[in-house]
Amino acid sequence: MGRESSRLVRVAIDVGERLFVILLAARFLRAFVIAVPMHPSFILLVISETLAVTLILTRKHGQVAVRAVPIVAALAGTGLPLLVLPGGTALVPSLLSSGMMLGGLSLSVVSKLYLNRSFGLIAANRGVKVRGPYRIVRHPMYLGYMVSQLGFLAASFSLFNLVVYLFAWSLQLLRVREEENVLRQDLSYREFAGRVTARLVPGVF
Numbered sequence: 001m002g003r004e005s006s007r008l009v010r011v012a013i014d015v016g017e018r019l020f021v022i023l024l025a026a027r028f029l030r031a032f033v034i035a036v037p038m039h040p041s042f043i044l045l046v047i048s049e050t051l052a053v054t055l056i057l058t059r060k061h062g063q064v065a066v067r068a069v070p071i072v073a074a075l076a077g078t079g080l081p082l083l084v085l086p087g088g089t090a091l092v093p094s095l096l097s098s099g100m101m102l103g104g105l106s107l108s109v110v111s112k113l114y115l116n117r118s119f120g121l122i123a124a125n126r127g128v129k130v131r132g133p134y135r136i137v138r139h140p141m142y143l144g145y146m147v148s149q150l151g152f153l154a155a156s157f158s159l160f161n162l163v164v165y166l167f168a169w170s171l172q173l174l175r176v177r178e179e180e181n182v183l184r185q186d187l188s189y190r191e192f193a194g195r196v197t198a199r200l201v202p203g204v205f
Contacts, residue, residue, distance in 0.1 A: 025053045028082040035086035041098040044105045070123040070178035077171035088158035097155035104148025111141035123178040128189045137198045
């Protein structure tokens with residue numbers, strides 16, 4: 001692939017990624033705006049997803065993966081959680097599920113703020129971040145997603161929501177692998193990975 005063709009592919013991926021996020025976010029927000037008055041804690045999920053959309057639309061350019069696997073994993077992994085619906089059965093007291101959503105939201109928001117304009121969907125190197133929650137695990141934002149989503153599932157359980165999240169979490173693990181493939185080409189990231197050995201959960205993964 002020539003330099004000009006490669007540039008056009010990256011531009012197409014960049015534009016497509018942003019349009020994809022806008023369309024999915026619109027559907028997600030429409031469903032949750034209706035549900036928030038009955039379940040105020042759901043506003044936490046809305047805040048997290050809205051921040052993600054904002055950072056993607058304002059992010060800076062970087063070395064982006066152009067292979068099919070990281071692209072599909074990123075888009076599907078991001079899109080699937082936006083398909084869940086409020087309702088269903090509460091499996092735990094609302095205080096517990098709200099606490100999980102708040103804890104996960106706090107971690108993902110802080111992680112996004114440290115990433116700032118380096119945040120994106122598709123695996124890329126827009127600068128290695130080593131401060132804040134990145135001192136503990138290499139992918140704290142994904143951990144935050146999973147915790148807050150687990151909290152929502154516990155508050156609004158349905159077979160549909162469970163299946164959506166199981167697929168989404170599997171894709172998140174694939175995203176971690178693909179991001180590592182890109183970032184490990186950078187010496188500073190390899191040094192960082194040597195200091196912070198946990199990807200998502202210290203002592204586990």
